[in-house]
Amino acid sequence: MYDPVIKACSHVLIHTPSFVRYGSKPSREIDDSTTPVLPAIETHLRSFEEAVEYPPNQVFIGNLHPDRLNGIEQPWYRHPVEDASRYGAYGEIMPEEEFLGLMKLADDFDLMWIEKESAPMIKKSLQAHPFWNNSDLGKIDAAVEMARIHDKIENQGSLPLYCHGRIVGCMHRHHEKDDALKAQVLMENLMAKASGALALTHLLKKSDIRADEIDLLLNCSEEAVGDRYNRGGGGLAKAIGEMCGCVSATGCDIKAFCVGPIYALVHAAGLVKSGLFNKVVVVGGGSMAKLGMKFKGHLAKGMPILEDVLGGLAFLVTGDDGESPSIRMDSIGKHDIGSGSSQQNIMESLVLKPLDRMGKKITDVDRYAVELQNPEVTVPAGSGNVPLTNYRMIGALAVLRREMNREGIDRFVLEHGMPGFSPTQGHIPAAVPFLGHAIDAIKRGEMNNAMFVARGSLFLGRMTQLSDGLSFLIEKNPGRKAPN
Amino acid sequence: MDTEKQAIIKQLVDDMGTEGLVVVIGAADPEVAQVTAETVTFGDPSFAGPLAGVSLRLPVYHILEPEVKKVIPQDVYKEQAGFLELVANTEEIGKIFREIRGKARET
Known part of the structure; x- marks a missing residue:
């Protein structure tokens, strides 16, 4: 299947x-x-x-x-x-x-x-x-x-x-x-x-x-x-x-x-x-x-x-319908309990590990959807531009992997990221507000794939100091006829 | 800056005084770093936490400023802050922090 x-x-x-x-x-x-x-x-x-x-x-x-x-x-x-x-x-x-x-x-x-x-x-x-x-x-x-x-x-x-x-x-x-x-x-x-x-x-x-x-x-x-x-x-x-x-x-x-x-x-x-x-x-x-x-x-x-x-x-x-974008089952990125909690550890777990498994480079992913909080809501309250920071982190990983030089980070953010546009409703900005745009762009042939990366704050419940995250990649449906 | 961190800083000042105490901030986002730095310098701008109306005027630096970088062993710095150095706009952060220290000296 x-x-x-x-x-x-x-x-x-x-x-x-x-x-x-x-x-x-x-x-x-x-x-x-x-x-x-x-x-x-x-x-x-x-x-x-x-x-x-x-x-x-x-x-x-x-x-x-x-x-x-x-x-x-x-x-x-x-x-x-x-x-x-x-x-x-x-x-x-x-x-x-x-x-x-x-x-x-x-x-x-x-x-x-x-x-x-x-x-x-x-x-x-x-x-x-x-x-x-x-x-x-x-x-x-x-x-x-x-x-x-x-x-x-x-x-x-x-x-x-x-x-x-x-x-x-x-x-x-x-x-x-x-x-x-x-x-x-x-x-x-x-x-x-x-x-x-x-x-x-x-x-x-x-x-x-x-x-x-x-x-x-x-x-x-x-x-x-x-x-x-x-x-x-x-x-x-x-x-x-x-x-x-x-x-x-x-x-x-x-x-x-x-x-x-x-x-x-x-x-x-x-x-x-x-x-x-x-x-x-x-x-x-x-x-x-x-x-x-x-x-x-x-x-x-x-x-x-x-x-x-x-x-x-x-x-x-x-199940596969031969036309809608597929969720690649080998693309799931997870942040393990023992992975370490530095920003670099988290992003490596969520982005690099699954890309390595699929044999892809960071720049092979057309678009990354991260936490998409609207910066116009968060910046005036001192909470920063969440998506921009996340995109710069993914760009920094590409620099460390020598896929591009440091001067390329701004361009990477513009081409592989996007401005935040989601209301700050906790689970709502979790990368998935881009799914509609991604599905349509992939179906129209304007994009081949997109990775969805969300992170969570487990520590808010005061039961652990851990943070969390999960990711997956969707890609163009190969259009195969499913076996009977 | 959340109220718990404000409480820790205030406690440290109450216990040790401001003499010889420096605050080093690590937020990669310039706006977040700025608000944090202003909070330990001039007090909590939202008037919600323990530093509301408390102007500590502690010297404040960002981990990515050269003054901090030069006093940390290179290998430790690379391991702990190397990634952040790539992510953050170090020029903008440096400008923001120099301005805040300047303002603290003037007032």
Whole structure:
């Protein structure tokens, strides 16, 4: 059997400015600061149109190639894309009012109430979406009076839901004594489920595959589903699959900090190659906790708060179809526990070892996708330009291997790398936002291969000082006819 | 600069004083290195960590500056910092650090 292929992918963004206040960093600052933080946040939020026109967001959904960012003057938020569409080749940018409706559709435990006056607006906006115009939106109709919402917020630990500056509903806690089921945690989980479902719906439409053909779902979102006895031990894979009609699939979650999507794709490829499963979906929803994570840096620089979107990703891995790019099964690069933790050790494990195994040079790989955090988000907050540093490290390895001289590093970065364009949503920037562009460019014959390299911070959980990473290479399908 | 590292530096200064204490920074990214250097010189710019409002004015160098390189045995330097030297823009980093030390002397 030939190597598995990535047959389709989807990349979506959801503009959620009213949820920035619930991001981990903003909510702590709002609670702790002696000066009013919330008004400052609110005056620095972007409109939906501004989020759609933002060049990196247009790259994310596939309307612009990442290289185009090299030709747009920074700051990119001051150079909007003219006539930008919310829909792109790989997905869409969804506005908040539609997403609130989608959250309610994802809600199987009446965790979320929609206020009566706002329900028609939310329902109407979701009905205008091509994917939900014929759907049963009855859940949204079951709206409640504002007085009951205020009572829940004031007396029972529910959190208000906002849209365009007004309360449109609330999210409840589901157990009085269980912090794993408090309103903020359930909101985070429900948003991951709904945004994952949006990504999967786009994938199913784009791949022209029936939902009941999927036999396994692997969710790589970064939320922690569970109750107080198993905090984070649960998962969203089947919840997302159920919402999208994948009735023949089972599923589980694969968590690995920012490397999650790469681990999930490698598992998917292995399971397809082994014949255990035939059509495997890797899906990841967005992370509410990371909204506004670097907002203080943005406010200090007088910038809009750019971390106002959730990301969502979905990929379909199947057996060889003779046309989609293959995941080379001999290309997996891993960072072993005993590999050493210097930057050089990590990059050698993830890039050089697999290339040596395949008999390739560093410069034989057309494009490297690394952690693709948008530098316009990270640099003002003092976190640096993550992709650029990673590309320079790969270039430095090529210098050490005498594939080029040091003066060639800048050119290497330009030709084999790309500017970061992904929101800083943990697992979302993990190299894979380039998959759509890579698959299309390989199919068009503009590229032969691309390597996807993601790194994770295991130490954030305080259980080990280790870091992590995983990589794989996709390449042009040789177009062989698979043996019967 | 994260709050844990700020706490370590502050503790060292509390225990030993600033006399004879030099901070050497290793971040390859110029912006990250700059923020770190400014934090140990003028205090935490985000006013979030233990160095908020604490202007230590410690002499600060980057590992890739010649002043540091010349006092480290060549083989050790090559092994520990050789890769970083290839990755980083050493000219830009040198300029940033000279400016920060100059500003610390002036104020």
